[in-house]
Amino acid sequence: MRALHTAATGMMAQELNVQVISNNIANMRTTGYKRQRAEFQDLLYEHVRRIGTQTSDQGNILPVGIDLGSGVKSVGTPRIMTQGTLLPTGRDLDLAIRGEGFFKIQRPDGTYAYTRDGSFEMDSEGRIVTAQGNVVQPGISIPQNASAISINTEGQVSVTIPGNTTPQVLGQLTLTRFINKAGLQPIGDNLLVETPASGAPQDGQANADGMGDLQQSNLEQANVEAVTEISDLIAAQRAYEMNAKVITATDQMLQASANLMR
Amino acid sequence: MANAALVGLSSQMALQRELDTVANNIANLNTTGYKKDSTVFNEFLSPTAREERFGSADQAVRFVQDRATWHDFSQGPLQKTGGPLDVAIDGDAFLVVQTPRGERYTRNGALQVNAQGQLVTLDGAVVQGDSGPIVLQPLDRNISISADGRVTVTEGGETKTESQRGKIRLVSFAKRQRLQKDESNTFMVPAGVTPLPATNAKLVQGAIEKSNVNGVLEMTRMIEITRTYTYIANLLQQHGDLRRTAIERLAEVPA
Numbered sequence: 336m337r338a339l340h341t342a343a344t345g346m347m348a349q350e351l352n353v354q355v356i357s358n359n360i361a362n363m364r365t366t367g368y369k370r371q372r373a374e375f376q377d378l379l380y381e382h383v384r385r386i387g388t389q390t391s392d393q394g395n396i397l398p399v400g401i402d403l404g405s406g407v408k409s410v411g412t413p414r415i416m417t418q419g420t421l422l423p424t425g426r427d428l429d430l431a432i433r434g435e436g437f438f439k440i441q442r443p444d445g446t447y448a449y450t451r452d453g454s455f456e457m458d459s460e461g462r463i464v465t466a467q468g469n470v471v472q473p474g475i476s477i478p479q480n481a482s483a484i485s486i487n488t489e490g491q492v493s494v495t496i497p498g499n500t501t502p503q504v505l506g507q508l509t510l511t512r513f514i515n516k517a518g519l520q521p522i523g524d525n526l527l528v529e530t531p532a533s534g535a536p537q538d539g540q541a542n543a544d545g546m547g548d549l550q551q552s553n554l555e556q557a558n559v560e561a562v563t564e565i566s567d568l569i570a571a572q573r574a575y576e577m578n579a580k581v582i583t584a585t586d587q588m589l590q591a592s593a594n595l596m597r
Numbered sequence: 598m599a600n601a602a603l604v605g606l607s608s609q610m611a612l613q614r615e616l617d618t619v620a621n622n623i624a625n626l627n628t629t630g631y632k633k634d635s636t637v638f639n640e641f642l643s644p645t646a647r648e649e650r651f652g653s654a655d656q657a658v659r660f661v662q663d664r665a666t667w668h669d670f671s672q673g674p675l676q677k678t679g680g681p682l683d684v685a686i687d688g689d690a691f692l693v694v695q696t697p698r699g700e701r702y703t704r705n706g707a708l709q710v711n712a713q714g715q716l717v718t719l720d721g722a723v724v725q726g727d728s729g730p731i732v733l734q735p736l737d738r739n740i741s742i743s744a745d746g747r748v749t750v751t752e753g754g755e756t757k758t759e760s761q762r763g764k765i766r767l768v769s770f771a772k773r774q775r776l777q778k779d780e781s782n783t784f785m786v787p788a789g790v791t792p793l794p795a796t797n798a799k800l801v802q803g804a805i806e807k808s809n810v811n812g813v814l815e816m817t818r819m820i821e822i823t824r825t826y827t828y829i830a831n832l833l834q835q836h837g838d839l840r841r842t843a844i845e846r847l848a849e850v851p852a
Binding site for chain 1: 612620625629680707720772774775779782822823
């Protein structure tokens, strides 16, 4: 019977759903994390009696037919790219973006990746880097004797050098936008990379072209809401159980038929 | 005498197909914009035997036939997601999408943008506006979708101007039951059914329409199906016993 396989597709879909939800919950406190959602679609239908078939020579047609579906498939786990709340941290190199942009990061192999996680550090050469040591573009180096690093909403990094009264501007951080942010591919370490679906990156500066502004000494929290995730988890678990029951019921029916022969 | 077995069999076959429908509903419990199916049965009268010498009028034998599956188009619950490109349809309407198989209609409003900036569904089918696809520009932000489907964005850099990027086309049908389910949450129309502009529906941004399958209801239907199926199986068994006894008794040749 088809019902067995249909229920199996349902169980597999709910398993994936639970995986996505658990990843969201696991990343509840990950800076700049954007929650994902599992999306499903129904599978092919078998048209046992096709709508519109002629039933008589007088031109009567079937007003409704019999369509038997064959289950569900998962089509994607799109990221919900809404703004996360900002958490003040007090650290000079913690940055949060309020808007659409991403920080541009150069990976060790020379390619670029993008992130919303602005918890930056300084490496031995004074460059602004991510927690993994990848350089934040365009690669601003802070002199050793500098103090009072300040990054304004436009992303301009300025420091005070001893002996100088006016702060010195060292450079401006690059922000990047994509037409389809949800099309970026996650590669771990809070990094995302460009794909054919995301469109080409458009580099720019904060506070222009809808990039959003930068908030120093703040971090963007994950946009995961515990209540939503838990209620989704309950729904997914129940749906899984119901699909398992369908398999039991189908099995019972098959058994009833098998018992006919003695 | 064979009729009892065949009537039972016709019923079991219909029940199996009904279970397939229920299983598909349950599998799609969490599918955005899914509309549940139900099966309709009717009786199928077999031609009666005619014989002059029968004492009373012949009883017609009634078989079970599953006549149709119909789509329950009732509104599914709206779930808040906060995603700017999630739209739920409140009321009787469908979104129009262009798929490789032709124009299709869907209630699944979990939309995305593709690399060209077009508004698409999750499997990449382009959502149709009143005048072609809705195309967003690279620098657009603050996407807002009004209740009647107008897509408005803030564009440009320093100067913030509102501009309209199109109006999502919403259609409805005079005879909704004639819509036929195609895969991927879409419906197709048979020849002779034309979409009309929807008048009685609105879009809700930041929400999606959940499946309208009621888990409890489907579970009870499933229990009903399995029980009926088992009863009929018992009936068939008793019928078989009856025949065996008859054959054994009648075949007893007195010595």
